Amino acid sequence: MSDTVIEPTVENPPVVFTQDKIGWTAWLQPLAEGELTDRHYEALVDKARAKSAYFALLVRDPDILEARTKTDNDIFYNTKDGLPRAERELAATAASRLNGCILCASVHSRFASQYSKREADVQKLLDEGVGADLGERWNAIVSASVALSTTPPSFTADHAKRLREAGLSDEEISDVVHGAAFFNWANRLMLSIGEPTPAG
Amino acid sequence: MTDTIDVIDHLVGITPGAPADALRSRRPITKEHAQKSWTALFEPVDESQASLVERFAVAVFVAVLHGDKSIKEFYGTKLAGLENGTVILATVKALAELNAAKGPYGHYPEGPLSAENTDGPALDIGPTDRAILGDRLSAALEHAYLLTYHPRDASPAELQKLLSAGWSTTGVVTLSQLVSFLAFQIRVVAGLRVLAAA
Numbered sequence: 200m201s202d203t204v205i206e207p208t209v210e211n212p213p214v215v216f217t218q219d220k221i222g223w224t225a226w227l228q229p230l231a232e233g234e235l236t237d238r239h240y241e242a243l244v245d246k247a248r249a250k251s252a253y254f255a256l257l258v259r260d261p262d263i264l265e266a267r268t269k270t271d272n273d274i275f276y277n278t279k280d281g282l283p284r285a286e287r288e289l290a291a292t293a294a295s296r297l298n299g300c301i302l303c304a305s306v307h308s309r310f311a312s313q314y315s316k317r318e319a320d321v322q323k324l325l326d327e328g329v330g331a332d333l334g335e336r337w338n339a340i341v342s343a344s345v346a347l348s349t350t351p352p353s354f355t356a357d358h359a360k361r362l363r364e365a366g367l368s369d370e371e372i373s374d375v376v377h378g379a380a381f382f383n384w385a386n387r388l389m390l391s392i393g394e395p396t397p398a399g
Numbered sequence: 400m401t402d403t404i405d406v407i408d409h410l411v412g413i414t415p416g417a418p419a420d421a422l423r424s425r426r427p428i429t430k431e432h433a434q435k436s437w438t439a440l441f442e443p444v445d446e447s448q449a450s451l452v453e454r455f456a457v458a459v460f461v462a463v464l465h466g467d468k469s470i471k472e473f474y475g476t477k478l479a480g481l482e483n484g485t486v487i488l489a490t491v492k493a494l495a496e497l498n499a500a501k502g503p504y505g506h507y508p509e510g511p512l513s514a515e516n517t518d519g520p521a522l523d524i525g526p527t528d529r530a531i532l533g534d535r536l537s538a539a540l541e542h543a544y545l546l547t548y549h550p551r552d553a554s555p556a557e558l559q560k561l562l563s564a565g566w567s568t569t570g571v572v573t574l575s576q577l578v579s580f581l582a583f584q585i586r587v588v589a590g591l592r593v594l595a596a597a
Contacts, residue, residue: 202568204555214510226555227568259569260448262439263576266432273428280425298503299512299551328515350502350548350582351466352589359593369594373422376590377429384583387546388575391553 202228213301213395216325218308218318221301222396223389229255244268256392267384274377282367282374285314286340290378291385292321293344297329300386302395307382339365343372344379405430406437407584410470411591419595433587440577441477448570452481453536454577456491457543461581463495464547470585490531494540498522502548519549538564539574546578 207224229252230239240246242261245268248254257264275291278284288311295304308325312318323331329345332338339361346354354376362372407430413419423430441454455478462471475492478484504519522544524537532540538561545557561571 202562204558204562206555212508214508214512216512226558227571257572257576259572260439260576262444263436263573263580266435266439267576267580269432270429270436273426273432277426277428299505299507299515301508347586347590348503350464352586354586354590354593356593356597359597369418369422369597370425373426373591373594376587376594377426380583380586380590383586384579387550387579387582390550391546391575392558392572 209396211397216301216304218312220398221305223253223302223393224396225252225256225393227256227392230258274381282371285311287374287378289340290344290375291382293329293341294348294379294382295386297345297348298386300390303386303389336365340375343375347379348383405434407433407587410588411595419591436580440580448567449573453539456487456536457539457577458581460491460495460540461543461547461578463492464499465585467585490528494528500548505549505551534564543578
């Protein structure tokens with residue numbers, strides 16, 4: 200086998216956390232659309248993802264991509280009960296800000312703003328980092344997400360207590376846990392098999 | 400075998416009917432696919448690009464780096480049951496314990512965020528351990544260390560080290576998913592343990 204890495208030359212790479220749309224380019228060869236079988240399409244879940252370098256690279260191992268995608272979609276999109284979508288996206292943004300994933304943070308901060316209508320607070324989190332003061336409920340969610348995201352994780356009963364005092368039920372705290380935990384999966388992939396590029 | 404146990408329930412110590420069981424049961428799709436993720440990585444249909452020994456050795460290593468004793472023991476028992484697993488388990492555990500750190504740290508692309516750069520260790524496995532583990536597994540553990548503690552230091556050069564040690568592109572994808580999945584699983588378990596104890 201003669202597999203090789205790709206070393207892209209990215210002009211004007213994104214160097215700050217932003218809510219703007221940015222792109223991403225792979226460091227390993229994604230599968231070309233002509234190489235995709237029915238199994239690959241099934242694993243992509245959403246067929247349009249065949250056009251994304253990130254998913255077209257991950258689909259090389261279809262079984263884990265399919266299970267991962269279905270886990271992801273349920274944690275973030277299943278909002279018939281539990282934590283509002285905006286605050287799941289806040290947990291994802293906080294984890295991404297701590298780990299340093301500029302691309303993940305851009306996508307999920309946009310969602311957090313869209314669903315919460317609190318674009319300025321979301322921007323404050325990106326600009327100032329995870330210590331930004333966003334009001335007690337959001338501070339409690341960010342603090343819990345950060346504690347879960349350190350290695351080793353440092354989430355304790357005190358974080359859960361603070362979240363309960365901020366009005367979250369245990370079901371909603373479980374949604375915070377899953378949102379932050381999932382981004383520790385997503386950040387590591389997005390950071391390590393490619394890099395962000397300017398928009399469009 | 401593992402079809403009958405849910406790994407996250409097992410690691411948290413969730414018993415049927417307990418409050419934490421209810422927390423998980425209200426999200427059946429998440430629960431099902433977290434388990435299917437585990438199965439895809441640890442009971443793979445195809446282990447040609449990443450062997451079971453490699454998968455479980457990396458899992459033990461990552462669990463120790465996260466300071467999680469019971470998760471380490473779970474993966475350690477499975478590794479010990481594989482061919483040559485006992486020797487590898489001892490080496491991997493010692494290596495992880497010796498090099499345990501606190502993350503995340505690392506560098507940003509040059510610019511305003513450079514002020515937030517923080518330094519920390521990188522793992523470079525020495526010749527004695529390398530002789531036991533082989534080049535492929537040594538490279539995998541070094542990469543797992545990077546992904547666990549300082550993922551923002553990743554680069555094409557780091558991936559080249561894996562390819563040079565004999566990993567295929569598809570194997571690197573699987574390895575990256577495995578380490579990243581463990582980062583998720585260990586945190587879900589950590590969070591649910593706190594909620595289960597309340």
